[in-house]
């Protein structure tokens with residue numbers, strides 16, 4: 444009897460010890476890697492990060508809220524390589540929902556009760572952008588971007604970038620757009636709300652869909668997500684690591700000088716700074732009650748994104764229009780370039796700059812062979 448009591452006691456002690464250790468230690472081999480967590484996080488934050496990451500990789504079913512109109516069944520399937528948040532090797536995707544669950548899973552629905560993709564929808568193909576370091580970009584204060592815009596206006600009106608502000612779907616406040624090729628999303632959370640609904644058809648309290656009555660009984664309740672999917676996706680992306688620089692040699696260093704001298708850095712600003720306080724929705728909030736957490740690892744930190752996060756018209760008048768200066772970090776992992784992925788040749792991507800970047804592009808074209816090679820070596824080290 445005593446023996447058994449001892450056994451139970453040591454079992455309980457063992458479990459308690461395990462519990463205690465698990466609050467101080469977590470196996471996190473990919474800190475600072477693409478798709479892994481940013482450095483400087485606590486064990487609790489790392490745990491929440493890995494749990495949240497699973498939602499980004501999760502394949503959703505109709506019962507879990509996929510559709511009725513959708514594009515793919517997981518976030519990962521478009522944004523997935525390398526390391527979960529990059530976009531190397533992926534072909535451009537249609538940026539609008541192009542499938543309907545009543546077509547793809549026809550057997551699950553009564554005949555005649557359909558929802559169709561509008562035929563006249565203008566669908567253009569876009570590359571799914573790499574999402575690494577998204578939290579750092581989110582943490583750059585609006586003031587910083589307004590200051591850059593003013594500075595550019597002082598320097599040269601014809602190449603000035605423009606900021607756009609939108610009403611946030613979540614906070615209902617006007618904020619400067621920093622995400623999306625046209626800066627159409629004001630914050631990371633807003634981008635996630637809208638991506639959930641456009642790409643997967645997952646509705647949240649911030650974005651609902653229109654469903655024919657005859658389908659209601661066969662689809663999950665609206666909104667599909669009470670908040671926890673949204674909060675997890677947002678948490679994962681907020682804490683995901685920025686890409687580290689690759690190997691830097693002499694050619695890269697010379698190339699960097701040329702990059703600045705030509706004027707590339709006017710738009711592709713090498714380094715910005717995050718603000719003094721960053722808070723994020725707790726992925727373990729008991730919705731509808733929301734809780735926010737402070738993430739000090741994202742505060743007062745350098746963001747080496749090589750972008751001013753402003754819109755510029757670098758088009759030849761035919762394609763594009765105003766686009767956000769593409770962040771160049773992680774360029775070495777990329778296979779297709781420009782928002783529509785129209786080329787896999789880095790030099791061609793630079794030659795495609797026109798409009799506000801015309802004079803800088805011309806300076807690039809007149810570089811000698813060695814200088815051009817150095818510049819490309821620099822870009823490939825990002």
Ligand code: HEC
Nearest residue numbers: 514515518521536569570571572622623624634638639642
């Ligand atoms: C069908 C492919 C596809 C799927 C699936 C997809 N995305 Fe996207 N995502 C895109 C494209 C394309 C853009 C660029 C849209 C634009 O700016 O017009 C984008 C943009 C984004 C952005 C803004 C990034 C930036 O730097 O501006 C975020 C954040 C994002 N997606 C998150 C998600 C999340 C979270 C999911 C899953 C709920 C998801 N995406 C599913 C293709 C996809």
Ligand code: HEC
Nearest residue numbers: 706707710755766767768769780781782792799800803807
């Ligand atoms: C007037 C602002 C401006 C200047 C100057 C400029 N760029 Fe860009 N750059 C942009 C914009 C905007 C894009 C996004 C175009 C797109 O997505 O189609 C871009 C995209 C790129 C890309 C493709 C990145 C990607 O994600 O696919 C590369 C590479 C690039 N720029 C390099 C350069 C180099 C090198 C120079 C100097 C010779 C330069 N840029 C000068 C605004 C500028």
